[in-house]
Structures are given as C-alpha cells and as structure tokens.
Amino acid sequence: MVALLKTENVLQIEDFKYPEGGMFATLQKTQKGMFQKFYHMKQMHFIYENKQNLDDFYITQSVFDGKSRKKINLKYFNHAWVDIDYYNVPVLSGLSKDQVVGQIIDFIRDEAIPFPTSIIDSGKGIYLKWAFSSYIQKQAGRKLEALNKALIKKFSHFGADPVAFDVSRVLRVVGSINTKTGAAVRIIHQTSEFHDFEMFCDEVFEPYEASSEAKRCKVVSFRSENAKRRVISAGNFTRQDFAWKVLCDIESLIKARFGGATVPERYRDLYGFIGACQISTALADDKAADVKQEILTWAKQWLACSYVDDEFQHYLSSLLDRVSRHRRGEKVEFRGKLITPVYTYRKDTLIDKLKVESSEMSGLNLNVLIDTRTKYERKNQKRRKTNNIELIRAAIGRIVANGGDATVDAIAAEAGVSKSTVIRNVDNLL
Numbered sequence: 001m002v003a004l005l006k007t008e009n010v011l012q013i014e015d016f017k018y019p020e021g022g023m024f025a026t027l028q029k030t031q032k033g034m035f036q037k038f039y040h041m042k043q044m045h046f047i048y049e050n051k052q053n054l055d056d057f058y059i060t061q062s063v064f065d066g067k068s069r070k071k072i073n074l075k076y077f078n079h080a081w082v083d084i085d086y087y088n089v090p091v092l093s094g095l096s097k098d099q100v101v102g103q104i105i106d107f108i109r110d111e112a113i114p115f116p117t118s119i120i121d122s123g124k125g126i127y128l129k130w131a132f133s134s135y136i137q138k139q140a141g142r143k144l145e146a147l148n149k150a151l152i153k154k155f156s157h158f159g160a161d162p163v164a165f166d167v168s169r170v171l172r173v174v175g176s177i178n179t180k181t182g183a184a185v186r187i188i189h190q191t192s193e194f195h196d197f198e199m200f201c202d203e204v205f206e207p208y209e210a211s212s213e214a215k216r217c218k219v220v221s222f223r224s225e226n227a228k229r230r231v232i233s234a235g236n237f238t239r240q241d242f243a244w245k246v247l248c249d250i251e252s253l254i255k256a257r258f259g260g261a262t263v264p265e266r267y268r269d270l271y272g273f274i275g276a277c278q279i280s281t282a283l284a285d286d287k288a289a290d291v292k293q294e295i296l297t298w299a300k301q302w303l304a305c306s307y308v309d310d311e312f313q314h315y316l317s318s319l320l321d322r323v324s325r326h327r328r329g330e331k332v333e334f335r336g337k338l339i340t341p342v343y344t345y346r347k348d349t350l351i352d353k354l355k356v357e358s359s360e361m362s363g364l365n366l367n368v369l370i371d372t373r374t375k376y377e378r379k380n381q382k383r384r385k386t387n388n389i390e391l392i393r394a395a396i397g398r399i400v401a402n403g404g405d406a407t408v409d410a411i412a413a414e415a416g417v418s419k420s421t422v423i424r425n426v427d428n429l430l
Contacts, residue, residue: 022063029056057176069168123178243281245367
C-alpha cells in the first residue's frame with residue numbers, strides 16, 4: 001500500500017499519491033498466527049506515530065472499500081511491486097545484498113525497464129516498487145495484477161516470488177524488524193520519479209502480453225464483480241445471491257490452495273465447471289448479460305488461457321443451452337418438482353465436491369461453503385462481540401457521568417473486560 005521511511009526512529013508516510021478515502025490493513029505475526037487489523041486512511045498518521053511493536057509488521061499494498069482484502073473490495077492502488085527472494089537462487093546466494101542490488105540495477109538499465117521508485121531491503125530479500133503519478137481506480141485491478149506478473153517474469157532469474165502479484169498482497173513495513181534475520185526493513189535506494197500507469201504498462205508488457213493480458217482487462221464488463229460486491233455487502237440470500245457467494249468462496253479456495261497461481265491441470269475441470277455453473281445461475285434471469293463472455297472472462301483469471309480457449313469451451317455448450325432454455329421459461333422435473341434447467345448444486349454437495357476442510361471454512365472466512373458448526377461459531381462470536389461493545393459503551397457512560405477520564409485501564413476495570421478487548425472494539429464505538 002504505502003511504503004514507510006524510518007528517520008530517527010520515527011515512522012513517516014512516503015509521499016505516494018492517495019486520497020483520504022478507503023481502508024488499509026496491517027498484519028503482525030503473533031504466537032497465535034497473523035493478526036490483521038483494518039483502519040481508515042485518515043487514521044494512518046495516528047497508527048504510525050503510536051505503533052510500538054514493529055516485529056514482523058506488514059501492510060497492504062492496495063486500499064480497500066471495507067474491511068476485506070478480497071479483490072472485489074479493491075478501491076484503488078498507486079504502485080506496482082516485485083518481491084525478490086534472491087537467496088533462493090544458487091548463483092546469487094553467495095553474494096552480498098549490495099552486490100545483488102548492483103546486478104539488479106545493471107539488469108534494469110540493460111533491459112530498458114523503468115527504474116523503480118524504491119528499492120527496499122526486506123530484512124532478507126528485496127522489494128522493488130514503482131510508484132504511479134496518481135492513484136488508480138479499482139477497474140484497473142486486473143491490469144495491475146497482469147503488470148505485476150509481467151514484472152515478476154522479467155526478474156524471475158533473481159528469484160522474484162511468482163505468487164506476490166495479487167492486489168490483496170501485504171509486504172513488510174519499512175522500519176519494521178524481520179525476526180527471521182533480526183534485520184530492519186530499510187530503503188536502499190529511492191528516487192522522486194513517478195510513472196504514468198498506462199505508459200508504464202506499455203513499457204513493461206511484452207508485445208504478446210499487451211495484446212492478450214491488456215485486452216483481457218478491457219473485455220470485462222464488471223457485471224460479475226459489481227454483482228458479487230453488492231451481494232457480499234448487502235447480505236441478501238436469493239438463488240442468485242447464493243451463486244455469487246459460492247463464486248467468491250471458490251476464488252478464496254483457489255488463492256489459498258494454489259498460491260494465487262492458475263489451477264493445476266487435474267483440478268481445472270472441477271473448478272471451471274462449478275464456477276461456470278454459479279455464473280450461469282446468477283445471470284440466467286438477466287437477458288442483457290452475455291453469460292458466455294462472463295464465464296470466459298472469469299475463467300481466464302484462474303485457469304490456463306490455452307485450456308479456456310479450447311477444451312473448456314467444449315462443455316460450455318450444454319451449460320449455455322440450459323441458460324437459453326431457462327430464459328424461454330422452460331422447466332425440468334426433478335424429484336417431483338418443476339425447476340430451472342440451469343445446473344444448481346446444494347451447499348453440502350459443493351462442500352463435498354471441493355473437499356472444503358473445517359480449517360478453510362473458518363480460516364478463509366468463507367461466505368456460504370461452511371458447515372453448521374462453523375455457522376453457529378460465527379453467530380456466537382458475533383453475539384459475544386456485540387455484548388462486549390455494549391458493556392464498554394455503558395462503562396464509558398458511567399465513567400464520564402462521574403467526571404472521570406475514560407482511559408483504556410479505567411474502561412476495562414469498569415466493564416470487567418480485558419484491556420485488549422477494549423482496544424479491539426474502539427473502532428466500533430466511534
């Protein structure tokens with residue numbers, strides 16, 4: 001998201017191009033795993049000025065519309081990046097970091113790649129970041145990911161991380177400590193140069209990439225992405241809403257299981273067909289929607305393009321025929337009932353086909369592909385959170401009424417909760 005500079009032990013926000021709206025997230029390693037916290041952009045200065053523990057402290061590379069790092073919640077971004085793990089490359093492992101940086105700079109100049117705005121020592125590896133001259137809206141999110149992939153390809157022989165391209169990516173904060181090595185994250189080289197996004201893409205994309213990846217971004221109608229966003233935020237539950245939520249869950253599973261890369265060959269029929277069924281169900285009633293194009297556009301995000309352009313389309317004909325029959329008002333009989341001819345799956349069937357584990361249901365915060373136990377655990381957690389908020393709010397009221405100072409310690413003592421509980425719920429009281 002933003003790069004940070006550390007000057008005299010004070011974290012400062014680098015002069016990147018951002019408006020005030022949107023939210024960012026910080027992540028930090030704890031004994032129980034990664035702890036994530038979302039903040040409004042206007043809270044950024046306060047967070048950096050008051051942050052004490054900087055061990056393994058990460059920040060999002062994009063800004064989001066709400067408390068979720070899912071792609072459909074992207075709001076804007078302002079730079080591209082590459083995460084270089086040069087220590088995994090045998091021929092580079094014996095070199096010092098300065099020597100590797102020197103080779104990277106020589107390579108950039110030899111290949112006429114635009115020079116990075118920042119070259120950052122991540123405490124073990126190296127980050128390269130190219131800042132844009134203005135913040136870029138969410139509609140270009142796919143193009144940013146294609147751009148990051150193109151940059152990763154160019155720096156692959158330096159050990160560029162092949163999965164660090166997604167808009168939900170987090171990277172270490174400059175000034176934090178990488179506890180794997182004990183080294184601080186620091187800026188090695190910085191320029192004041194900002195790049196025009198479109199011109200930068202033209203310079204980075206190879207001729208084939210410019211005609212395929214960039215074209216792929218332009219054919220998207222954003223009908224699917226907008227529909228998914230509305231469904232997740234509104235919490236409705238129609239047949240169409242269910243399909244969109246399943247599609248979001250499938251995307252979460254793909255990213256978690258395959259590291260954001262394309263689905264492996266042995267699984268692509270399964271994920272491709274189930275995903276296509278969800279889009280068909282969601283858009284069958286919308287006669288203005290080009291269901292085939294929406295399916296192909298979605299599939300090319302997660303499946304190999306050669307597969308989508310050939311084998312995948314062979315079994316789409318039956319699916320699209322069912323959509324046409326649905327739009328003509330036809331019905332089919334199933335277990336004594338007349339239902340839509342479009343393929344539909346029950347939740348339990350989807351969980352079984354995709355082999356969704358309980359740890360994935362909770363760990364990935366899936367929307368609908370969850371069992372009864374996970375569902376009720378979430379309800380109980382939400383109920384406990386609501387109760388804590390009410391306790392804290394009432395405690396603050398009593399403290400203020402008695403002329404006291406509503407400090408964290410005072411609120412915790414009055415409410416009978418821990419100080420960490422008070423801190424976690426502060427945002428909900430604003």
